[in-house]
Amino acid sequence: RKEVEQDPGPFNVPEGATVAFNCTYSNSASQSFFWYRQDCRKEPKLLMSVYSSGNEDGRFTAQLNRASQYISLLIRDSKLSDSATYLCVGFNNAGNMLTFGGGTRLMVKP
Amino acid sequence: DTAVSQTPKYLVTQMGNDKSIKCEQNLGHDTMYWYKQDSKKFLKIMFSYNNKELIINETVPNRFSPKSPDKAHLNLHINSLELGDSAVYFCASSQVLTALGQETQYFGPGTRLLVL
Numbered sequence: 548r549k550e551v552e553q554d555p556g557p558f559n560v561p562e563g564a565t566v567a568f569n570c571t572y573s574n575s576a577s578q579s580f581f582w583y584r585q586d587c588r589k590e591p592k593l594l595m596s597v598y599s600s601g602n603e604d605g606r607f608t609a610q611l612n613r614a615s616q617y618i619s620l621l622i623r624d625s626k627l628s629d630s631a632t633y634l635c636v637g638f639n640n641a642g643n644m645l646t647f648g649g650g651t652r653l654m655v656k657p
Numbered sequence: 658d659t660a661v662s663q664t665p666k667y668l669v670t671q672m673g674n675d676k677s678i679k680c681e682q683n684l685g686h687d688t689m690y691w692y693k694q695d696s697k698k699f700l701k702i703m704f705s706y707n708n709k710e711l712i713i714n715e716t717v718p719n720r721f722s723p724k725s726p727d728k729a730h731l732n733l734h735i736n737s738l739e740l741g742d743s744a745v746y747f748c749a750s751s752q753v754l755t756a757l758g759q760e761t762q763y764f765g766p767g768t769r770l771l772v773l
Contacts, residue, residue: 581761590747590764591700634700644690644712645762647700 550574551648553635559654564625568651570618570635577637577646580611582620585632585650594620594633625655660684663748663765670738671773677724678733678768680748689731690749690762691723700747706731738772745769 553570560566572580580597595602597609597618608621618635635648661682670676682689691703704723705712711723720736735742748765 590766592764593761596761632698644702644705644714646702647692649697649699 549649550646551635551637553633553648553651555649555651557652557654559656560625561656562625562627564655565621565623566625566653567622568620568633568635568653570620570648570651572616572618572635572637572646574637574639574646575616577639579638580618581636581638581645582607582609582618583634583636583647585634587631591634591647622653625653627655627657629653630655661748661750661763661765663746663768665768666766667769667771669771669773672738672740674738675734675736676738676770677735678746678748678770680731680733680765682729682748682750682763682765684750684752684763686750686752686763687728688751689725690751691731691733692747692749692764694745694747694767696744703733704731740772743770743772 551572558566582594583591584594585591595604595609597611599611601610606623610619622629630653632650632652634650637646664679688707690705692700693703694700702714703717706723708728722734724732724734745767747767749762751762
């Protein structure tokens, strides 16, 4: 079993839709979580950190459920420019390394 | 100004050759990393390195070796290239916030390696 697992998609949604991605992790020692965004043939870029209390940044909301070991990302009012692959990432302080999920591909269509 | 840069952007070479990929960061970060992203888009850590400690992912063949001439540079040297080494290699850097146990990593643009 992979340490961080995501549905690869693709998720095809119309502009303006709300879409949610989930991610599960197996290493209960993981202390921090992030969502990264990767555009086609580009490098990953940090989208937002994920905290136990949840956090919101504009149209994006991230939630962490430690009891169930899953992380979610909600995107409201999808834009064409949101089309990308979204990577769920866990950080283990002991190993000082990020572990990436395989990514979920989102395609927002007019 | 580019925060994390890599050269070359594309690298096409024959099996058995030795090659290096260079990485530089101008963010003043303490830690640098190398990742490999294969054709299935899985991004896997290869090395984590600061001036005190090198952490190696145990699945990385010893043909791969990181070399750091200084804090701002972490180069990746690959010996005896194999077909399976074809992938995109990303360099990254971060400033570990040890008190919070969190870090943001900044990635370079990637080096697309094709081994023929």
